[in-house]
Amino acid sequence: MSDDYRQHGLTFPSSFLFGSATASYQIEGAASEDGRGPSIWDTFSRKPGAVLHGHTGDVACDHYHRLDDDLDLMQSLGLEAYRFSIAWPRIQADGTGPANPKGVAFYNRLVDGLLARGIKPIATLYHWDLPQALEDQGGWTARDTALRFGDYAHHMGEALGDRVAVWTTLNEPWCSAYLGYGAGVHAPGVTDRLATLRAVHHLNLAHGLGIQALRASVTRPDVQYSATLNPQVARGVDDTADEAIRRIDALGNRAFTGPMLRGEYPADLLADTAAITDWSFVLPGDLEQIHQPLDVLGVNYYSTMRVRLWDGVGERQSADGHGASRGTAWPGAAEEIEFLPTDGPYTDMGWNIDPAAFEDLLVGLSSEYGLPLMITENGAAFPDEADEDGRVRDADRIDYLRQHFTAVHRAMGRGADIVGYQVWSLMDNYEWAYGYTKRFGIVRVNYETLERTPKDSAHWYAQLIRERAIPA
Ligand code: GBH
Numbered sequence: 427m428s429d430d431y432r433q434h435g436l437t438f439p440s441s442f443l444f445g446s447a448t449a450s451y452q453i454e455g456a457a458s459e460d461g462r463g464p465s466i467w468d469t470f471s472r473k474p475g476a477v478l479h480g481h482t483g484d485v486a487c488d489h490y491h492r493l494d495d496d497l498d499l500m501q502s503l504g505l506e507a508y509r510f511s512i513a514w515p516r517i518q519a520d521g522t523g524p525a526n527p528k529g530v531a532f533y534n535r536l537v538d539g540l541l542a543r544g545i546k547p548i549a550t551l552y553h554w555d556l557p558q559a560l561e562d563q564g565g566w567t568a569r570d571t572a573l574r575f576g577d578y579a580h581h582m583g584e585a586l587g588d589r590v591a592v593w594t595t596l597n598e599p600w601c602s603a604y605l606g607y608g609a610g611v612h613a614p615g616v617t618d619r620l621a622t623l624r625a626v627h628h629l630n631l632a633h634g635l636g637i638q639a640l641r642a643s644v645t646r647p648d649v650q651y652s653a654t655l656n657p658q659v660a661r662g663v664d665d666t667a668d669e670a671i672r673r674i675d676a677l678g679n680r681a682f683t684g685p686m687l688r689g690e691y692p693a694d695l696l697a698d699t700a701a702i703t704d705w706s707f708v709l710p711g712d713l714e715q716i717h718q719p720l721d722v723l724g725v726n727y728y729s730t731m732r733v734r735l736w737d738g739v740g741e742r743q744s745a746d747g748h749g750a751s752r753g754t755a756w757p758g759a760a761e762e763i764e765f766l767p768t769d770g771p772y773t774d775m776g777w778n779i780d781p782a783a784f785e786d787l788l789v790g791l792s793s794e795y796g797l798p799l800m801i802t803e804n805g806a807a808f809p810d811e812a813d814e815d816g817r818v819r820d821a822d823r824i825d826y827l828r829q830h831f832t833a834v835h836r837a838m839g840r841g842a843d844i845v846g847y848q849v850w851s852l853m854d855n856y857e858w859a860y861g862y863t864k865r866f867g868i869v870r871v872n873y874e875t876l877e878r879t880p881k882d883s884a885h886w887y888a889q890l891i892r893e894r895a896i897p898a
Contacts, residue, residue, distance in 0.1 A: 436835045437895040443546060443846030444891045445507030446500070446868065447803050449553035449597065451483045452855040454513060456490035460528035463519025465555035466565065466606075467858075470613030481861025487853055488876050490532065495878070497539040499869065500852065503884055504891040507546040509802055509848040510536065511553035511597065514578055521557035521574050525581040533582075537589045546591040548802075548848065550654065551579055551636060553597040554606075554613065554858075561614050566602060566625035566632075569707070576635030583643030591649065594724050594802065595636040598656040599629040599682055609755035611859050619702050619757035627708055630685045634716035641718075654724030654802040655682055657791065659731070659783050663766055666735035673698055673760045674733065687795050689717030698759035722845060723795060724802035727784050727830075729777035732766040774807040774864055779826060785833040785840075792842035799843060804830050805850035807857065807864040810881060818870050818881035827883060831896050849887060853878060 438444075451467050458464075471482040489496055500508055514521065516529030533549075540547045552575065560571050579595070596602070603625035605612035633653050640651065658678030660671045676695040684692045690713060696705060736742045744753020745765045753765045768778035784804070792799055806826040810818050827849065838844050854867035862873055868884040871877075889897050 435895045435898065436832060438835070440894065441845070442894070443507045443800070444887075445505050445509060445546070445548065445846065445848045446503075446852040446887075447509035447548075447848040447850050448489075448852050448855065449511040449550070450513035450516075451486070451553070451555040452851075452857070453487040453489040453853065455484060455486040455488045457482075457484045459490065460516070460532070461519055461526045462513065462529065463515040463521075464558040465513070465515045466558055466561045466613035467555055469558050469561070470615050473615060476615060477859050478861040478863050481856065481863075483856045485876075486856050487871050492876070493532070493535060493539065496853075497536075497543060499878060499880070500540075500545055501543040503868075503880065503888045505545050506891065507548055507591075507846060507848065508540055508852070509548040509550065509594075511550035511555075512582060513555050514552060515555060515557040517581055518557060518578055520559035521571075522559075522577070525585060530581075530585045533586060537586055541589060547586075547589065548592040548594065548800075549582070549586060549590045550594040550597050551575075551582060552595065552632070554602060556613075565607075565614055566628045567607065567616075567621045569628055569631070569709075572628045572631035572635055575632035576639045579636035579639035580643050583640040587640065587644030587649070588646050590644075590646065592652060592722065592800070593640050593644070593649065594652045594654050595633040596629060597654045597802075598726055599626070599633070599653075600656055600658065600678055602629055604678075604755040605752070608757060609752045611752065611755075617754070622755075622757050623699060623703055623705070624707050626681050627705070627712070630682060630716045631712055633686060634712075634718050637718040637720070638715070650721035651718070652720055652722040652724045652800065653682075653686060654726055655679070656726040656728075656803075657787055659727070659780075659787055660733045661730050661768075661780075661783065663732055663734045667733060670733040670735050670763045673758075673763060674731075674756075677756060677758065677760050683795065685713055685716040687717070687720070687723075687797070689713050699757065702758055720797060722800045723791065723797045724800050725788070725791065726803035726850070727787065727801070728775075728804065728806075729773075730768065730780045730783045732768050733763050734766065736762050736764045738762075773826065774809050775860075779806070779829070781829040781833040784830055785837045788834065788837035788842045788844060789840045792837070792844070797843075798845045800845050801834060801847040803848060803850035805866050805868075807866045810865055810870060812870060812872075812879065816879060818879060820881045820883045823868070823881065823883040824886045827887065828896060831890070835896070
């Protein structure tokens with residue numbers, strides 16, 4: 427059966443990198459150990475009303491203390507790659523100065539543990555845990571934060587640059603800027619249109635300075651450099667939709683791919699934001715700094731939104747948080763966009779399941795930018811429960827993953843160059859403003875005992891990796 431299936435089924439090339447992803451604040455815990463300074467999420471999560479139930483990452487999955495067991499778990503699933511992020515405040519408690527040896531030691535153990543198990547390390551420098559001390563000086567609205575990021579990147583290149591296979595500067599700068607400084611639903615919880623756009627630019631600058639600092643300090647020869655974006659994918663509902671989608675694409679996507687991959691901010695983006703800013707915070711030479719050659723583009727994808735232009739009558743719909751994106755996050759000409767509820771089916775986040783859009787997105791990105799794509803995140807939250815026998819029968823997650831792996835396979839069939847897939851997430855974890863109420867893991871975490879249990883989806887994924895084909 428299995429040979430027959432391989433012959434006729436959806437197989438992946440031997441170079442395709444199957445792995446799974448996590449992020450430091452979401453799993454590590456040990457928030458004030460070994461010299462780690464506070465991050466903006468330690469602060470934000472303590473702000474009344476900011477996070478469901480006031481959950482914090484103080485303990486999270488306690489990964490910091492369970493590293494060896496978690497490495498064994500990855501190996502038992504047959505992961506070929508593991509995408510993790512480095513907590514900047516473990517390396518520099520206040521975002522400046524020398525690297526903290528204890529912080530570096532943890533990531534050394536992680537990288538060595540991966541290599542000893544034949545798992546490729548994919549390291550992200552910034553997955554949202556900015557040192558609070560830098561936020562106190564303006565955070566991403568301040569140019570200096572980008573310069574500090576360059577220094578931090580240099581430290582990490584020196585520490586891990588002989589072993590890390592793939593470097594990613596930023597995870598989803600759209601979220602940092604628009605959810606952190608626009609909608610205010612992520613740390614630092616600011617709601618200010620100009621701050622959002624300043625953050626966009628300083629994140630881009632940080633990316634460029636980070637790539638250059640890594641290149642100057644990394645020694646592994648076959649290393650690859652990347653950034654991870656979360657492309658905003660909108661479907662239209664009427665004949666005003668094309669214009670709505672263009673505005674979303676300018677502010678949500680080309681605001682990052684423009685400078686990073688083409689060395690410019692698109693003219694329509696500048697026009698769409700002219701009422702807020704003349705972008706004078708973009709200094710001469712910045713675009714050259716940002717526009718660095720990359721080897722891979724990281725793509726995170728979950729769902730789509732439904733949009734049209736607002737006709738100005740009545741209240742603008744913004745379907746917050748229900749698979750339609752946050753109307754409140756978008757500045758400039760995008761303030762005239764209505765975000766309508768999407769069609770189901772939905773995951774436990776209320777996000778719609780739309781694998782066809784994923785396929786088209788990958789084909790489009792690949793032909794537009796000509797860079798190999800790595801799926802750095804894709805996955806789904808469902809309210810799984812362990813059965814009497816302890817088994818977690820998460821058929822809905824398997825279904826989601828099967829549909830999205832199939833979409834990737836189809837996109838490859840249409841010519842998209844896709845080099846790997848990192849399932850979000852290895853284990854249930856701290857889902858930001860939703861605290862521990864949403865479960866994205868292929869491994870269940872019992873938050874009372876911190877015990878890990880591979881769900882059915884983990885076994886399904888292990889089979890996929892073994893057979894290099896989507897299980898029938
Ligand atoms: C990723 O973000 C993160 O990188 C990861 O840390 C996280 O755990 C994972 O996904 C699951 O959330 O704007 O709320 O109206 C994904 C971020 C998903 C942002 C969908 C915007 C639109 C819904 N995004 N989203 S909302």
